[in-house]
Amino acid sequence: MSNIIAQTQSPSPSPSPSPSPSQRLDQGPMIKLRDVSKWYGHFQVLHDVSLDVRKGERVVICGPSGSGKSTLIRCINRLEEHQKGEIIVNGIEMTDNVKNIEKIRRNIGMVFQSFNLFPHLNVLDNLTIGPMLVRHMKKKDAEELAMQFLEKVRIPEQAQKYPLQLSGGQQQRVAIARSLCMQPEIMLFDEPTSALDPEMIKEVLDTMIELADSGMTMICVTHEMGFARTVADNVILMADGKTVESGTPEEFFGNPKNPRTRLFLEQILKH
Amino acid sequence: MTTQSQHAPKMATPLEPVMQFDPNAKVPFAKWVQKHLFTSLWQSLMTLVVAALLLRFAWFVLKWGVIDAVFYTPDPDVCRAAAGACWAVIVEKHRPMLFGLYPYDEHWRLVIMMVVYLSTIVASLMPKLWNFKILIPLWILSVTSIGILMFGGVLGLVYVPTSEWGGLPLTMILFSGTVLIGMPVAVVLALGRRSPMPVARGVSVVFIEALRGVPLITILFVAVNVFPLFLPAGVEVNKLLRITVGIAIFFACYQAEVIRGGLQAIPTGQYEAAASLNMSYWQTTRKIILPQALRISLPAITNHIIAAMKNTSFVIIIGLFDILTATTAVMQDPLWRRYYIEAYLFVAAVYLFFGYALSLYARQVEKWINSGRI
Numbered sequence: 001m002s003n004i005i006a007q008t009q010s011p012s013p014s015p016s017p018s019p020s021p022s023q024r025l026d027q028g029p030m031i032k033l034r035d036v037s038k039w040y041g042h043f044q045v046l047h048d049v050s051l052d053v054r055k056g057e058r059v060v061i062c063g064p065s066g067s068g069k070s071t072l073i074r075c076i077n078r079l080e081e082h083q084k085g086e087i088i089v090n091g092i093e094m095t096d097n098v099k100n101i102e103k104i105r106r107n108i109g110m111v112f113q114s115f116n117l118f119p120h121l122n123v124l125d126n127l128t129i130g131p132m133l134v135r136h137m138k139k140k141d142a143e144e145l146a147m148q149f150l151e152k153v154r155i156p157e158q159a160q161k162y163p164l165q166l167s168g169g170q171q172q173r174v175a176i177a178r179s180l181c182m183q184p185e186i187m188l189f190d191e192p193t194s195a196l197d198p199e200m201i202k203e204v205l206d207t208m209i210e211l212a213d214s215g216m217t218m219i220c221v222t223h224e225m226g227f228a229r230t231v232a233d234n235v236i237l238m239a240d241g242k243t244v245e246s247g248t249p250e251e252f253f254g255n256p257k258n259p260r261t262r263l264f265l266e267q268i269l270k271h
Numbered sequence: 272m273t274t275q276s277q278h279a280p281k282m283a284t285p286l287e288p289v290m291q292f293d294p295n296a297k298v299p300f301a302k303w304v305q306k307h308l309f310t311s312l313w314q315s316l317m318t319l320v321v322a323a324l325l326l327r328f329a330w331f332v333l334k335w336g337v338i339d340a341v342f343y344t345p346d347p348d349v350c351r352a353a354a355g356a357c358w359a360v361i362v363e364k365h366r367p368m369l370f371g372l373y374p375y376d377e378h379w380r381l382v383i384m385m386v387v388y389l390s391t392i393v394a395s396l397m398p399k400l401w402n403f404k405i406l407i408p409l410w411i412l413s414v415t416s417i418g419i420l421m422f423g424g425v426l427g428l429v430y431v432p433t434s435e436w437g438g439l440p441l442t443m444i445l446f447s448g449t450v451l452i453g454m455p456v457a458v459v460l461a462l463g464r465r466s467p468m469p470v471a472r473g474v475s476v477v478f479i480e481a482l483r484g485v486p487l488i489t490i491l492f493v494a495v496n497v498f499p500l501f502l503p504a505g506v507e508v509n510k511l512l513r514i515t516v517g518i519a520i521f522f523a524c525y526q527a528e529v530i531r532g533g534l535q536a537i538p539t540g541q542y543e544a545a546a547s548l549n550m551s552y553w554q555t556t557r558k559i560i561l562p563q564a565l566r567i568s569l570p571a572i573t574n575h576i577i578a579a580m581k582n583t584s585f586v587i588i589i590g591l592f593d594i595l596t597a598t599t600a601v602m603q604d605p606l607w608r609r610y611y612i613e614a615y616l617f618v619a620a621v622y623l624f625f626g627y628a629l630s631l632y633a634r635q636v637e638k639w640i641n642s643g644r645i
């Protein structure tokens with residue numbers, strides 16, 4: 001079984017929009033995946049995937065449908081269980097231990113393709129419910145925090161509305177704000193823009209770019225190659241449950257090593 | 272003919288197309304009549320025949336129920352002589368029908384009890400008062416006063432054992448007991464059935480399937496006659512309480528399946544979003560899943576609650592008379608037994624009043640939910 005370990009220690013610091021990666025990414029890996037494998041029944045979705053993500057690093061994962069991108073990032077906060085290999089976040093290994101899962105999840109926010117806002121709660125309550133229940137914040141403090149993040153995603157005026165009364169782009173920005181209210185160190189994005197109409201994609205990407213500029217550690221599954229080019233420190237291509245290519249945007253787009261990457265880029269850039 | 276919808280649906284998700292059909296759209300009456308009743312010769316003919324029959328029936332009801340009816344007389348012979356309905360039977364017999372075997376001189380206590388009961392229920396149904404600081408004292412106060420009124424034995428009131436309770440107050444007590452005990456049990460059973468823990472799931476499945484599979488009367492027989500055999504000697508649980516719990520558990524098994532339907536309708540994304548916020552199982556269940564599941568299943572829940580109102584008649588098996596069985600008993604009176612139709616129409620009207628009030632309220636709750644008020 002051949003596996004190509006993602007090389008994330010970008011050795012040649014290349015020009016990048018915000019502070020140079022060597023400055024930003026000086027600590028050791030915050031997320032460490034070692035030979036992670038997962039099966040659905042007899043079907044192996046992930047084949048010995050290894051990946052390091054350092055604090056402040058921005059990783060974009062792309063790849064054809066069904067290649068296991070969602071499964072991979074969902075393993076990182078235990079929405080899926082991996083069967084082999086190690087997942088270590090902030091030095092804590094992901095095991096069956098509920099305490100460990102809680103500790104790891106505390107540091108990870110997640111944004112879904114279908115937003116998954118709570119439809120029976122208004123925007124403000126969607127944002128405050130986590131801080132109040134999980135972090136035991138007082139209602140007033142939680143609301144203040146929520147309003148701060150709603151300002152950040154530029155929809156403070158929608159606080160009293162219900163999710164289904166908002167546009168898709170607004171809903172996704174609420175979802176981002178909801179995750180941020182838990183003040184995580186890591187954000188996972190699973191195709192956050194692919195359920196959106198084209199004119200709404202930009203507003204969500206802008207929010208994500210701002211988040212990246214603020215130094216958030218991010219792993220984004222997305223097919224927005226423009227976003228990958230400007231924001232990513234590391235772009236990864238997955239195919240058939242393996243990471244087949246990994247490198248800086250320059251390497252990834254300019255000089256892909258694997259023919260599958262070329263094929264994928266040709267297909268996706270045609271559109 | 273196109274009709275413009277008056278309230279455009281406010282909520283359209285990107286996934287659902289906007290609904291064009293609006294059941295509340297207004298159509299001019301004349302046009303409606305023409306379109307639905309007189310499009311073809313055959314249809315016009317049918318319309319006329321049906322209209323004639325309806326008019327005939329309406330005339331019969333008017334003649335029997337009003338024109339030829341006797342509204343008041345203490346003398347059954349007057350009714351006998353009349354061609355129409357004998358509403359006098361209700362005037363004559365309303366007290367045993369409404370209050371059953373409860374001592375005649377103490378009926379005033381039941382009147383106060385019903386006022387207290389209904390005001391408490393009405394108050395509890397208003398979203399404005401949904402606040403534990405108001406509801407808990409209110410319920411403590413009214414349950415205590417209802418207890419005092421029904422049992423007596425204090426404050427100079429004559430003691431009335433549960434074996435003498437009856438009529439509408441008994442129906443009310445049984446009905447609220449059924450719902451208040453049954454709903455929480457139903458929620459627990461529904462959650463248990465979908466629990467990740469095999470033991471909880473197994474127990475719930477067996478419980479629900481076993482009890483749904485037998486007739487209510489069997490469960491009540493067990494509650495009344497078999498259950499006491501398992502109690503240590505000297506311990507006795509009130510018969511009325513036992514039967515209330517029996518009815519409530521039967522109700523809960525059906526309601527649990529309804530709630531399970533609602534739980535199944537919640538997309539997994541909701542669980543995942545809650546998990547990614549690090550919410551625990553119970554936090555997720557209480558704050559995210561149940562509120563949505565109960566909203567989804569509200570129409571079916573209401574349906575079972577209304578049905579439960581009529582199951583109270585089963586208390587007859589412990590010799591208690593709710594409003595329906597009390598009426599049956601009263602109608603044994605040879606002087607008045609001919610007029611059982613009038614008496615049952617009266618009972619039907621009482622059931623209809625409460626049943627319709629419940630369904631109106633449920634409809635209002637759905638409106639509140641849709642407009643985001645609750």
Ligand SMILES: Nc1ncnc2c1ncn2[C@@H]1O[C@H](COP(=O)(O)OP(=O)(O)OP(=O)(O)O)[C@@H](O)[C@H]1O
Pocket residue numbers: 040045063064065066067068069070071072
């Ligand atoms: N719950 C499941 N049970 C069985 N197979 C599953 C399950 N979830 C995903 N799979 C399979 O695992 C594979 C990887 O799925 P995954 O959702 O991770 O792909 P993806 O790369 O995110 O694809 P997409 O771009 O379409 O979102 C697919 O072949 C899918 O059919």
Ligand SMILES: [Mg+2]
Pocket residue numbers: 069070071190191
């Ligand atoms: Mg996916």
